[in-house]
Amino acid sequence: MVWGRRRRVRAALARAFPDEWRHLLEDRWAQWHTLDTAERAHLEDLIRVLLVDRYWEATRGFRLTAQMRVLIAALAALPILGLDIDYYRRVTSIIVAPSTVRLEGPRPAGNGLYTDEPEAIIGQAAHEGPVVIAWDAAEEQAARPESGRNVVYHEFAHKLDMLEGAVDGTPPLDSSAAYHRWVEVCTLEYERLRRGEAGDLLDPYGAENPGEFFAVITETFFCQPLPLEAEKPALYSVLRDFYRQDPAGRERHARAGQDPPPWWEWPSPRS
Ligand SMILES: [Zn+2]
Known part of the structure; x- marks a missing residue:
């Protein structure tokens, strides 16, 4: 890491994590509620590092807001909460598209094959290249973990897989x-x-x-x-x-710590 980057990271970590961002995570990201205080603090550090120490870009004509970056960085940070930021050393840039990206032209299709079939994707992790995320999918999936799908967890997992070369x-x-x-x-x-x-x-x-x-x-x-x-x-x-x-374990703990459901959510009596 060069000195300029180190200074940027240090300066970002020295600033308080904005309350506005914390409220955003509370409102938009279901898993935030399962994290304890120490985990949230650690995640906030990882978010700040990802924001200032990675290159963020929007696809042409799309305006990437701070809120979008913060939510995507939070989702990306969760998998390395128990690891280390160094696990993302192969993540150099994150490109955000408003929605599905259409791939055209010849490209590798796995197993040494090539394809030129048009394809619509919500994310991509290129070897030695950027992570591409469709904002609408990331936003929707952050709020609905019960769907079992999350494009940010998916693409960043590919980057972890790529750490040792072969996917x-x-x-x-x-x-x-x-x-x-x-x-x-x-x-x-x-x-x-x-x-x-x-x-x-x-x-x-x-x-x-x-x-x-x-x-x-x-x-x-x-x-x-x-x-x-x-x-x-x-x-x-x-x-x-x-x-x-x-x-x-975290989810069980978070549920156990919850107050009993309010009276209007009690199950209706069986007649
Ligand atoms: Zn994939």
């Missing part, structure tokens, strides 16, 4: 034991998904290839941790060990 569905793991367990558990679930025998929880798009599988299970891990833990405990545990966080 093979395996992010950097601590030990060879962790690596073997990862491969064993993920291969089993990936094959189930390919056969259409994995149930409804995981997005079938994860069956495309192991890279997409990792991005898809990351979405489920952060959006629907309780169902994932209940239905696929082994898969949940390898993700928990890699990400060094336990979103299911």
Whole structure:
């Protein structure tokens, strides 16, 4: 990191996190409510670093507001809450589009093949290139984790996968034991998904290839941790060990800490 960047990061961290941004996260991002005070403070640091130390750009004709950057940075920061900002060393720039992006022209289609079929996407993570995010999808999915989908978690997971070069569905793991367990558990679930025998929880798009599988299970891990833990405990545990966080535990804790439902939400008596 060059001196100018370091100074910018230090200066950003020295400023208070604006209340306006905190209110935005409270209003627009469901997972914010599951974080405790220390986790929120750490996330606010990561957001500030991502805002000042990455290149943010809008597609032509689109105006990228501070609110959009803050919400996308918050979503991007959640997966590295238990890791380190260095895990995003391959994220150099984030390009935000208002909505779906249409891809045209010849481009790699995986497995050494090329395609020139037009395709509409809501996100993309290019090898050695930017992360592209469709704002309307990111905004909607931030508020509705029950959909199980989140384009920001998905594309940033690809960037974690790319840390060791090949996009093979395996992010950097601590030990060879962790690596073997990862491969064993993920291969089993990936094959189930390919056969259409994995149930409804995981997005079938994860069956495309192991890279997409990792991005898809990351979405489920952060959006629907309780169902994932209940239905696929082994898969949940390898993700928990890699990400060094336990979103299911966090959600249980947040729910337990909630006040009883107000009287107008009590279940109606059975007659
Ligand atoms: Zn993908």
